[in-house]
Amino acid sequence: MKNTRARMSAGRLRRRLLAAGLGLPLLGWRAARAQALSPTPVCAGDSARATPPQTAGPYYLPDSPRRASLVELGERAPRLLLIGRVVSTACRPVPRALLDIWHCDAEGRYDNHGFRYRGHLFADAAGRYRLETIVPGLYPGxxxxxxxxxxxxxxxxxxxxxxxxxxxxxxxxxxxxxxxEIRFAARTADDAREGRFDFVLEG
Ligand SMILES: [Fe+2]
Known part of the structure; x- marks a missing residue:
């Protein structure tokens, strides 16, 4: 009975997402649930404030591999599923936007000789992206x-x-x-985190 209720609830949410134009047939149920977070405030009306730029820091490496998951084999750190959209300041989707991500591992270390926790991916035709990785650790400062x-x-x-x-x-x-800041849905039972961030690009 409980499982039946859960399936019905998932079905209702999927129908709501589809009705709102947020149906993500290529993504999993968990991604769809994260997508159900309230609409981003970046697009109130037909204009949005550009995402603030920040320094790249000293650890950027070019030519990262193309992949939607940065999770390493055997990694036990809590997972992070990040989804969102890339839009312009006119609130129009940016199709095929390139997203290049890098972060430290769970112990706060960057891989400066290889591509652990480095990768790039492309948003889809509607500017949507989905990245799977781990929650990065901390390092001094x-x-x-x-x-x-x-x-x-x-x-x-x-x-x-x-x-x-x-x-x-x-x-x-x-x-x-x-x-x-990433906007997070509730933590899941396995301590993974699901969050959303929408990027707003100038022009
Ligand atoms: Fe950093």
Whole structure:
């Protein structure tokens, strides 16, 4: 009976997502649930404020592999599923936007000789993206964060960083900005985190 109720609930949510134009047939149920987060406030009306740029820091490496999951084999750190959209300041989707991500491992170490926790992917025709990785660790002097470059085809990249709400170190990190925080749904039973961030590019 309980399972039947859960299936019916999932079905209802899928129908609501489809009705709202958010149906994601290629994504899993968990991604669809994260997509059900309230609409992003970046697009109130027909204009949006550009995502603030931030420094790339010293650890960016070009030519990262193309992949939608940065999770390493055997990695036990809590998972992070990040979804969202890339839109313009006119609130129009940016199809095929490039997203290049890099972050430290669960112990706060960057791989500066290879591509652990580095990768790039492309948004779909509606500007939607989905990235699977781990919750990055901490290293001295910084709060928890991800680095990312987002680039519309043929345009200059936006380089920025994403942050985690409620982190004890946020207030002490001079780079942290509330506007760059990921919005999280509830934690799942296996301690994975599902969050959303919508990027707004100039032009
Ligand atoms: Fe960093």
């Amino acid at each position: 910084r709060t928890r964060h991800l680095h990312i470059r987002v680039q519309a085809p043929g345009a200059a990249p936006l380089t920025t960083q994403l942050y985690f709400p409620g982190e004890p170190r946020n207030a002490d990190d001079g780079l942290w900005q509330p506007a760059l």
